[in-house]
Amino acid sequence: MVATEPRSARTLAASPGTNAPSTGPRKRERRALQPHGLPWILPGLVLSIGVLYFCIGYTAVISTWEWDGLSPTPEFVGGRNYAQMFRDPVFWGAIRNTILFFVITFTVQTALGMLFAVLLHSRVKLGVVYKVIIFIPVVLAPAIMAPVFRQFFSADGLFNGILEFFGLGAITQPWLAQSSTALWVLMAITVWQWTGLTFVLYYAAMGQIDNSIIEAARIDGAGNLRVIWSIIWPGVRGTTVALAMLGAIGALKTFDWPWLVTVAGPNHATEFLGTIIYRQTIPNYDVGYGAAVSVVLLVLALVMAIILQIRGRERAR
Amino acid sequence: MFEVRSLPGRIGLQLLVTLLTIPFLLPLVAMVQGSLAGAGFENYVAVLSVGRIWNFFISSIIISAGVIILVYVVTMFTAFGFSKFRIPGKEVYFWLLLACLTLPEVVLLAPLFATSVSTGLYDTYWAVILPLAALQVPFAVLLVRNFINGIPDELFEAARVDGASSWSGFIHLVIPLTRPIAAAVLIFTLIGAWNNYLLPLVFLQDPAKQTITLLPSYFIGQFSHDQTKVLASAVLTALPEVIAYLCLQRLFERGLSAGAIK
Numbered sequence: 179m180v181a182t183e184p185r186s187a188r189t190l191a192a193s194p195g196t197n198a199p200s201t202g203p204r205k206r207e208r209r210a211l212q213p214h215g216l217p218w219i220l221p222g223l224v225l226s227i228g229v230l231y232f233c234i235g236y237t238a239v240i241s242t243w244e245w246d247g248l249s250p251t252p253e254f255v256g257g258r259n260y261a262q263m264f265r266d267p268v269f270w271g272a273i274r275n276t277i278l279f280f281v282i283t284f285t286v287q288t289a290l291g292m293l294f295a296v297l298l299h300s301r302v303k304l305g306v307v308y309k310v311i312i313f314i315p316v317v318l319a320p321a322i323m324a325p326v327f328r329q330f331f332s333a334d335g336l337f338n339g340i341l342e343f344f345g346l347g348a349i350t351q352p353w354l355a356q357s358s359t360a361l362w363v364l365m366a367i368t369v370w371q372w373t374g375l376t377f378v379l380y381y382a383a384m385g386q387i388d389n390s391i392i393e394a395a396r397i398d399g400a401g402n403l404r405v406i407w408s409i410i411w412p413g414v415r416g417t418t419v420a421l422a423m424l425g426a427i428g429a430l431k432t433f434d435w436p437w438l439v440t441v442a443g444p445n446h447a448t449e450f451l452g453t454i455i456y457r458q459t460i461p462n463y464d465v466g467y468g469a470a471v472s473v474v475l476l477v478l479a480l481v482m483a484i485i486l487q488i489r490g491r492e493r494a495r
Numbered sequence: 496m497f498e499v500r501s502l503p504g505r506i507g508l509q510l511l512v513t514l515l516t517i518p519f520l521l522p523l524v525a526m527v528q529g530s531l532a533g534a535g536f537e538n539y540v541a542v543l544s545v546g547r548i549w550n551f552f553i554s555s556i557i558i559s560a561g562v563i564i565l566v567y568v569v570t571m572f573t574a575f576g577f578s579k580f581r582i583p584g585k586e587v588y589f590w591l592l593l594a595c596l597t598l599p600e601v602v603l604l605a606p607l608f609a610t611s612v613s614t615g616l617y618d619t620y621w622a623v624i625l626p627l628a629a630l631q632v633p634f635a636v637l638l639v640r641n642f643i644n645g646i647p648d649e650l651f652e653a654a655r656v657d658g659a660s661s662w663s664g665f666i667h668l669v670i671p672l673t674r675p676i677a678a679a680v681l682i683f684t685l686i687g688a689w690n691n692y693l694l695p696l697v698f699l700q701d702p703a704k705q706t707i708t709l710l711p712s713y714f715i716g717q718f719s720h721d722q723t724k725v726l727a728s729a730v731l732t733a734l735p736e737v738i739a740y741l742c743l744q745r746l747f748e749r750g751l752s753a754g755a756i757k
Contacts, residue, residue, distance in 0.1 A: 215580020218661075222573025222632055223588060225565070229629040230595045236606035247608055290515070297512050301505075308516050310741065315519065316751060317740045319690035321708035322732045325715070325725045326526040336525045370519060378748045431599040434692045438711075452601040460697055465605045472602040483597040 234476065241469035247459070252466070259470035269471065272449040275361060279450075280429035283368045284422060290369065291376030291421075292414075295384055296406060298377075309381075313374035320371070324438035328354065331363050357447030360440050364448055367435055372428075376421055383414040426482050430475060451475045530727035538727040545717060547702065548710070548728070554699070555689055555706040558623050562688040563681060565628040566635055570680060573632070574639035575669050579651055580661075595633040600626065600693055611698060622698035623706075627688050635680045638753060642676040643669060682743075682750025689736070707732045 241259055245252035263269050294312060298305045315323075331337050331353040338350040353359045387410060395405055433452030436442050442453040451471055459468030530538055542548065576582065577589060603626055611617040616625075646668070654664045692708040699705050702713065710732055711725060718724040740747045 215576045215582040215585075218576025218580060219573045219582065219588060221569045222576075222592065222636055225569050225625075226595055226629045226632040226636075227588070227591050229625060230598060230603070231591070233603045233606040233610075233626075234598075236609070237602060240605050240609070247605070248612065294512070294515065297508060297515075300508060302509055302512050306744075308512055310744065311516050312519050313744075313748065314523065314737055314740065317686060317736050317747060318733055319692065319708050319736070321690070321692040322711060322729050323522065323526075325711045325722075325729055326522055326529070329529055329722055329726065330522055330525050336521070336528075340521075370522065373519070375751060379752050382752065427597045427599075431601065433601055438692070452599065455601050455604060456693070456697075459604045459608065465609070469605040472605060475599060476602050479597045479599055479602075480594065483594065 237469045237472050237476070240466055241473050243466040243469075245466045246463040247465040248463075255466070259467045262467065263470050263474070268446050268449055269454065271446050272451050272454055275448065276429050276432070276450055279361065279365055279368070279432065280426050282365050283372075283429070284425040286365075286369050287373050287376045287425070288418060288421065290373045291380045292406075292411075294373070294377040295380035296410065298381060299384055309374075309377070312377055315371045316374040318371075320434035321438060323367075323371075324435070327363075327367055327439055354440055355444060357443075357445050360444060360447045364435055364439060367439065368432075372425075379417050379421065380414055383417040384410060387413040423482060423485065427479055430479050430482070451478075526726055526729055526733070530723060530730045533723045538723045539731070541718075542714070542724055542727045542731060545714075547713070548731070550703050551705055551707045551710045551713070551732075554620070554695075554704050555708075558620055558627070558695075558706060559685055559688040561620060561624040562627045562631065563684050565624065566631045566684045567677065567680065569628070569632055570635040570639050571665075571669060571673070571677075573636045574643055574673075575665055577636065577640045578643035578646075579648065592633045592636060595630070596637070598630060600630055600691075604693075604697060608697065617698060618700050618704065620699075620704065623691070623694045626694060627691060631684050631687060635684065638680060639673060639676055642673055646672055676753075678746055679750040679753040682747055683753065686747075686751065 240252075242254060242256055243252040244255045244258070294308070298308060302308070329335050333350075333352040333355070337353065341347065341350050351359065353363050392405055392409055395409055400408065429450075431452060432450040433456065436448040436450055437453050437456065440448045442449045442457070451474070455468045455471050455475065458464045458471065462468075532538075534541070577585065582588070607622070607626055608617075611622045616622045650668060651664050654668060655661075659667070690708065691706075695706040695709055699709070705713065710728055714725045714728045
């Protein structure tokens with residue numbers, strides 16, 4: 179009400195005597211009234227584009243240096259850091275770990291998240307309690323939970339205790355101390371941490387599905403599994419795609435858990451790109467090599483981001 | 496969704512959910528149980544009597560508050576600019592910002608280390624606050640811009656015709672109307688800053704400035720691997736987050752979901 183009154187008064191004043199369509203002069207006038215927008219976005223450009231692009235460019239430059247991070251005279255070595263990286267089995271091990279880590283954690287989280295969302299949409303009692311328990315790990319810092327998990331999966335930890343309690347004493351082992359199991363423990367921890375978020379997103383997405391479609395399917399004789407497979411799963415596809423991308427980028431970013439729980443070991447079994455970059459840059463003072471790995475990580479993340487944008491558009495939010 | 500009418504069926508479902516939830520609870524149980532092993536509550540007394548522990552909390556609060564304020568102010572300006580003003584080359588700037596969405600912080604390690612040492616920011620709160628804020632702003636801007644796009648232009652035009660400047664339009668329209676989305680931004684910025692481990696690990700050497708995510712390693716040194724006290728310190732640091740979540744469940748779930756779908 180208040181908004182329309184001055185506008186109509188202005189339109190009248192802007193076109194005295196003529197019968198021109200009112201949009202014409204209004205549009206021109208709006209442009210004239212609009213001051214420059216650049217000052218508004220400048221803080222954001224300086225902070226984000228300034229800092230981040232400066233860092234990216236600098237990383238690319240450093241990656242051609244042999245440098246300890248402190249010496250004033252870095253040595254230019256061209257592509258040597260890259261050549262060294264592509265010959266390093268530890269680097270390829272990290273790539274393999276990242277892919278395996280993503281495939282397994284994403285599959286398990288999707289299955290568990292879907293299952294919880296479907297179950298808690300089924301008039302289960304005390305739903306809030308279950309939701310809270312599953313979601314708490316999302317909020318907790320890996321750095322704080324890491325000592326707990328080191329203890330939990332140690333040779334005399336609670337996990338082996340539980341196995342023994344169920345008569346599975348034969349398979350108890352020092353889960354984190356062997357290269358054959360350490361990566362799987364990290365996957366389990368990641369699933370523990372992020373299933374809550376997957377669940378909440380699926381739960382919300384399922385709330386958007388039109389109930390009458392489900393009712394109609396039931397009347398046509400579709401059972402529970404059929405409804406989930408043919409209506410609910412396609413209905414939450416957008417969420418699944420978004421979660422896949424999130425999981426892929428999350429796997430590329432992985433640093434906190436492997437560094438804090440297994441220090442990327444034993445014998446590089448839980449090595450990720452993030453742990454390589456940190457170890458080379460900070461404790462090993464091989465900043466040039468760390469930067470070269472950073473550039474590769476950046477390119478991979480950017481490729482994921484582009485795919486994400488394209489898929490995001492297809493979803494037409 | 497799942498339709499089960501019979502009573503045994505419903506009990507079965509309830510049992511299934513309970514069984515599936517137990518693994519999520521176990522680490523938390525192990526944490527509390529381990530922290531009470533041996534000396535019992537004495538472990539907590541021992542941890543709390545280390546005066547330093549409050550320093551870690553204060554540092555985390557300073558850093559989180561700094562990041563939140565910086566992200567909020569910068570995001571509001573930038574999102575408003577992108578949404579309601581004509582800027583030459585706007586699309587280019589926006590895509591440059593979006594490209595930062597998925598930037599892993601670890602990529603910034605080498606240049607930030609070198610730059611912070613040469614500018615004297617190393618071992619100050621700024622060395623953590625600035626990169627954290629820079630990493631959060633792009634997504635926050637995307638979210639808030641989309642939200643402001645939903646506010647009709649006519650509202651701003653009317654305000655202008657009434658003699659209001661863009662600035663007062665910003666203060667009296669944008670700030671109050673974006674409150675719901677600002678709450679989501681606040682939550683994921685807070686969690687991101689509070690839980691961050693890598694940046695404090697690299698850039699804060701002075702124990703007086705270190706954050707709570709560095710507390711476990713500090714206690715491992717302090718109590719020479721007395722696991723019970725390390726776990727007691729973990730419980731104490733996790734507690735504020737759990738309580739905050741329990742009090743603001745909806746807000747946390749909405750905020751972190753918004754933060755997840757980039």
